[in-house]
Amino acid sequence: MANNSQLHISGMVVLPITINNINTEINVFVIDDLCTDLLLGGDFCDKYNVNISYGGKYLTISTRQQQTRVKFQQQPNTQEVFHLKTLNDIAIPPLSSKVIQAASSSPPMSAIFTPSSRMTNKQYVIAPHAILTIDNTNTTILTLLNTTTSIKRIPQAQVHSPHQSKLNLITERDVYPLPRIDDIIDKLADSQYFTTLDLKAGYWQIPIEEQDKKKTAFVTTEGLFEFNVLPFGLSNAPATFQRIINSVLGVLRWDITLVYLDDIIVYSPSFASHVKHLDLVLDALEKANVKLNAAKCSLARKQLDYLGYRITPDGIKPTRTNVKKTIDFPTPTSAKAAYSFIQMAQFYRRFIKDFSTIAAPLNMFKNKNIKFDWTPECEQAEISIHYVWH
Numbered sequence: 001m002a003n004n005s006q007l008h009i010s011g012m013v014v015l016p017i018t019i020n021n022i023n024t025e026i027n028v029f030v031i032d033d034l035c036t037d038l039l040l041g042g043d044f045c046d047k048y049n050v051n052i053s054y055g056g057k058y059l060t061i062s063t064r065q066q067q068t069r070v071k072f073q074q075q076p077n078t079q080e081v082f083h084l085k086t087l088n089d090i091a092i093p094p095l096s097s098k099v100i101q102a103a104s105s106s107p108p109m110s111a112i113f114t115p116s117s118r119m120t121n122k123q124y125v126i127a128p129h130a131i132l133t134i135d136n137t138n139t140t141i142l143t144l145l146n147t148t149t150s151i152k153r154i155p156q157a158q159v160h161s162p163h164q165s166k167l168n169l170i171t172e173r174d175v176y177p178l179p180r181i182d183d184i185i186d187k188l189a190d191s192q193y194f195t196t197l198d199l200k201a202g203y204w205q206i207p208i209e210e211q212d213k214k215k216t217a218f219v220t221t222e223g224l225f226e227f228n229v230l231p232f233g234l235s236n237a238p239a240t241f242q243r244i245i246n247s248v249l250g251v252l253r254w255d256i257t258l259v260y261l262d263d264i265i266v267y268s269p270s271f272a273s274h275v276k277h278l279d280l281v282l283d284a285l286e287k288a289n290v291k292l293n294a295a296k297c298s299l300a301r302k303q304l305d306y307l308g309y310r311i312t313p314d315g316i317k318p319t320r321t322n323v324k325k326t327i328d329f330p331t332p333t334s335a336k337a338a339y340s341f342i343q344m345a346q347f348y349r350r351f352i353k354d355f356s357t358i359a360a361p362l363n364m365f366k367n368k369n370i371k372f373d374w375t376p377e378c379e380q381a382e383i384s385i386h387y388v389w390h
Contacts, residue, residue, distance in 0.1 A: 019061055020068040024048055082106035090144065097143050097224070108136050143224040176239040181307050182350075184258045184265075185316050191267035192313045193274040194304055197281070198296035199262035203241055205291060206230035248288040249281065257281050265306050274300055308347065318348045327386055331379075335372040338365040345385050358384045 010030040017024045026044050044050065049062040057072040084102040092098045110133050132140045188194070199205065207229055208216065216227035216234075230237055238261060245259050253259065256277040257266045266281050268274035278299070285292070298304050303312040310317040326345055332338035342362040349355040361377035364370055 019070060022048075022061060022063060022066050022068050024061070024063075084140070084142075087139070092144055099141055099143050101139055101141055104134055104138050104140065106134050106138065108138070109134050174236040174239040174243075176243045178238060178242050179258070179260055181260065184260060184307065185309055185311075187254065187258060188265070188267050188306075188311055188316065191269060192302065193268045193271055194298075194301050194306070194311055195266040195274070195278055196298045196301075196304055196306055197264040197266070197285075198293045199245075199264070200291040200293040202262040203230040203232055203237055206241060206244060245290075248290060249284055252280060252284060260307055263307065265311075271300065318351055322347070331382060332365075332374065333372075335365050335370050338362060338372065338374070338378070341382070342366065352385070352388050 012027055012029050015026055015028045017026065024044075024047075026040070026047065028038070050059055051062075052059045058069050059072075060067060060069050082104050084104045087101045087103055090098060090100055132142060134140050208227060213226040213228065216231055230240065241261060242259075245261070245264075246253060249257055249259060249264075256268065257264060259265075264281070266274070266278050268277045303310065305311070305319050308319060308322055310319050322344075326341075326348075329341050329344065330337075332341055342359060342365060345352075345359060345362075346355065349359075352358065359381055361375065361381045365372075
């Protein structure tokens with residue numbers, strides 16, 4: 001790719017696509033961590049006579065029998081301003097904060113909270129920057145702070161102006177890849193000793209730059225707070241964390257150690273070499289001030305569980321816990337349950353001969369909005385998968 005990262009192709013499928021009642025079909029590659037849900041290239045455009053009108057902001061798709069026009073998706077104006085007003089008169093006690101409700105004419109959205117200059121100029125009341133969620137009733141909540149020693153009363157009035165900007169539009173996606181679990185598991189073959197290290201508090205070991213803390217703001221009944229460390233749930237948190245840990249371990253990765261987010265494993269062909277390898281890894285972590293959760297670390301084991309697999313000198317096996325979950329999974333009664341079952345089963349597909357053939361009747365439940373129909377073929381597929389583990 002343009003950023004020198006590699007694409008990991010899991011396979012190729014024939015994908016049916018319906019566009020304004022025109023049914024199309026194309027061979028697509030299944031790629032891990034693609035920057036978007038689907039990318040259509042020149043082969044699709046040639047096959048279906050796609051013409052793009054940049055001036056008219058639409059494209060046309062043609063077959064022998066039909067033609068349709070698709071308009072470009074309009075991006076919201078990130079600078080559009082909607083005013084908020086308090087729902088009631090507000091009294092804020094001295095040196096305290098108060099969570100209030102406010103109404104807006106804006107549509108439901110996530111928005112950047114920016115205090116109005118009128119409120120900012122009133123030094124005794126502070127309306128901090130935050131991220132607001134406007135709900136279907138066009139209301140939201142925010143926090144006002146009284147910095148004086150006397151009660152301050154605010155009549156029902158405009159308190160701030162949020163800029164319309166959905167969170168997923170103001171975050172530039174970090175495409176730094178996570179390692180493929182299959183690659184990690186394959187690399188552990190032929191080793192005799194293993195150590196797993198668990199990083200204490202995970203993402204919370206990564207500090208946030210001062211100027212970025214306001215982007216993590218959230219409101220509670222106790223007031224408005226910001227994260228000082230990397231919180232869970234941010235779209236770029238996994239990529240950021242993986243990049244930092246990869247940098248900490250450097251050239252030791254793929255040689256004597258592997259890491260998937262906060263789970264590190266050290267592997268060696270002998271006990272003597274394992275002691276040396278473990279010392280190198282611990283030294284690298286100490287220099288970077290990385291803290292470990294000692295209670296969850298396993299040192300110099302002949303076999304242990306890692307990333308859902310049982311790692312042994314004789315080879316890789318499924319963990320008993322996960323196998324039991326698959327065996328005990330009840331017969332699905334909805335499309336969602338069927339999808340969960342096939343996702344769980346295919347995690348260990350490398351251990352099931354002809355898995356793709358056995359599970360073929362269940363693949364239809366991977367499609368969105370599929371009507372649930374548990375056919376005899378689906379029943380047989382479920383029985384066959386259960387039978388493998390008995």
